[in-house]
Amino acid sequence: MDKQDRQQRIALVPTMGNLHQGHLELVKIAKQHADIVVVSIFVNPTQFGVGEDFDSYPRTLDEDVAKLATVGADYVFAPSVDAMYPVLPPPTTVLAGAISSQLCGQSRPGHFDGVGIVVSKLFNIVQPDVAIFGQKDYQQLAIIKQLVRDLSYSIEIIGAPIIRADDGLALSSRNQYLTESERQVAPILHRELQDLAKQLKGGGISQQAFESLLKDKRTRISDAGFTIDYLEVKTEALGSVVSDSTTFNIENKNIVILVAAWLGRARLLDNQLVVVG
Amino acid sequence: MDKQDRQQRIALVPTMGNLHQGHLELVKIAKQHADIVVVSIFVNPTQFGVGEDFDSYPRTLDEDVAKLATVGADYVFAPSVDAMYPVLPPPTTVLAGAISSQLCGQSRPGHFDGVGIVVSKLFNIVQPDVAIFGQKDYQQLAIIKQLVRDLSYSIEIIGAPIIRADDGLALSSRNQYLTESERQVAPILHRELQDLAKQLKGGGISQQAFESLLKDKRTRISDAGFTIDYLEVKTEALGSVVSDSTTFNIENKNIVILVAAWLGRARLLDNQLVVVG
Numbered sequence: 001m002d003k004q005d006r007q008q009r010i011a012l013v014p015t016m017g018n019l020h021q022g023h024l025e026l027v028k029i030a031k032q033h034a035d036i037v038v039v040s041i042f043v044n045p046t047q048f049g050v051g052e053d054f055d056s057y058p059r060t061l062d063e064d065v066a067k068l069a070t071v072g073a074d075y076v077f078a079p080s081v082d083a084m085y086p087v088l089p090p091p092t093t094v095l096a097g098a099i100s101s102q103l104c105g106q107s108r109p110g111h112f113d114g115v116g117i118v119v120s121k122l123f124n125i126v127q128p129d130v131a132i133f134g135q136k137d138y139q140q141l142a143i144i145k146q147l148v149r150d151l152s153y154s155i156e157i158i159g160a161p162i163i164r165a166d167d168g169l170a171l172s173s174r175n176q177y178l179t180e181s182e183r184q185v186a187p188i189l190h191r192e193l194q195d196l197a198k199q200l201k202g203g204g205i206s207q208q209a210f211e212s213l214l215k216d217k218r219t220r221i222s223d224a225g226f227t228i229d230y231l232e233v234k235t236e237a238l239g240s241v242v243s244d245s246t247t248f249n250i251e252n253k254n255i256v257i258l259v260a261a262w263l264g265r266a267r268l269l270d271n272q273l274v275v276v277g
Numbered sequence: 278m279d280k281q282d283r284q285q286r287i288a289l290v291p292t293m294g295n296l297h298q299g300h301l302e303l304v305k306i307a308k309q310h311a312d313i314v315v316v317s318i319f320v321n322p323t324q325f326g327v328g329e330d331f332d333s334y335p336r337t338l339d340e341d342v343a344k345l346a347t348v349g350a351d352y353v354f355a356p357s358v359d360a361m362y363p364v365l366p367p368p369t370t371v372l373a374g375a376i377s378s379q380l381c382g383q384s385r386p387g388h389f390d391g392v393g394i395v396v397s398k399l400f401n402i403v404q405p406d407v408a409i410f411g412q413k414d415y416q417q418l419a420i421i422k423q424l425v426r427d428l429s430y431s432i433e434i435i436g437a438p439i440i441r442a443d444d445g446l447a448l449s450s451r452n453q454y455l456t457e458s459e460r461q462v463a464p465i466l467h468r469e470l471q472d473l474a475k476q477l478k479g480g481g482i483s484q485q486a487f488e489s490l491l492k493d494k495r496t497r498i499s500d501a502g503f504t505i506d507y508l509e510v511k512t513e514a515l516g517s518v519v520s521d522s523t524t525f526n527i528e529n530k531n532i533v534i535l536v537a538a539w540l541g542r543a544r545l546l547d548n549q550l551v552v553v554g
Contacts, residue, residue, distance in 0.1 A: 151398055
């Protein structure tokens, strides 16, 4: 009746191109889960806000294709904007609801609406059995898992570990917006998240101490030269860690620390999962 | 890469069950376009508003299955509400935009949001090559065509002609809400649309005469005992027939007359396509 008829499993790795080692690791994971790996390269206009870096986003298709050949990707799907959006913006929208209004959704209004529609389109065009997304975009991954459940896609969604430079900076195409001196500062973000994770991991912390820790971290990151969009601690499903106004309990929970911060022209994302207690 | 790998073409006929001859004609059309015909039967809660007839909507699965066997449907997909909506309402939404805010969208707020998500789910579960929808739900058909384009589904959408009783009433599961005397009155709706179509068909009509014709029709339908939700004339794509505030031109256009009106407990829909001039 459906994809089971196919002889071969197809994996999709959606990207915006300008590929780095993080993307290539996604392809390697894809190859472990499928016979055919399709990498899409599309700088999606609907997920960029007014004044964001859509026009300047690095486009390096030839280099990307060469890199993909080295890791054995089978197909590159690199459509034009016109092909993807005969009508732009498309009247039909795919919205993620409450999960998308916080964190990056708050600093980038409409961003996840663009993600919702382009991911739906890529799923419908490529019809993969499995799709691989990086955990660096933690909220995006959660939104896509929700979309797959809510729209009944029979696609397995795999979150791939964050790939980091030797000094800990999470790899990102936007890292190239950093000046040389900013690049030296950038790994502080990861180090501060690691330190916060260590302090939360043992559990037994009061809400007051928790708030104070977060405040201290925000100060340290700001003092290092970042402009913070957010630094927050959430449950694994991006719910609040404060269960009601009077209760604070992060014992025996999987939590995630998430940060978005500007350093010069680059908006950097990072996150850290923590199993508490 | 995709559905072309399959040996057989699959058609989907989405229904809410309580099948009448109109539905069976959809199946017959489906069989002309595919090797395998899947009929879904699902009274979709997300497309019913508060106070609407979700609870009382007729559910007749055994009879439906028997009827489908007579026209050669291959599979019936009749999921439970829990299976379709593990979380209800689903946080992810599929919205149709401007086209959905007029006509039925105005009298039934949220209705087409429910249609958008359930149709997306059925497409993703059944993965058809072609899907058949009745033209009686003209606005729904237009919204689904837009959804298929905007979300890049590779599914052919076929609109099937309205099936009518001998006296002209469009077949509908909701016709059974009519009392015997209301049932005698109901065909007036179709007759008045036909009459309006005849008067518009020749063209050469002024906007004033057009408005006056519409007003007269509304009066006649109301006087017959209907409570009108809307009686409107639109372009084929559901745009305005008045191109700007001073111009009225329906010459050489495909237009559609659409009506929704209550008769007793039944909300009746009908429409009539007209090629003008």
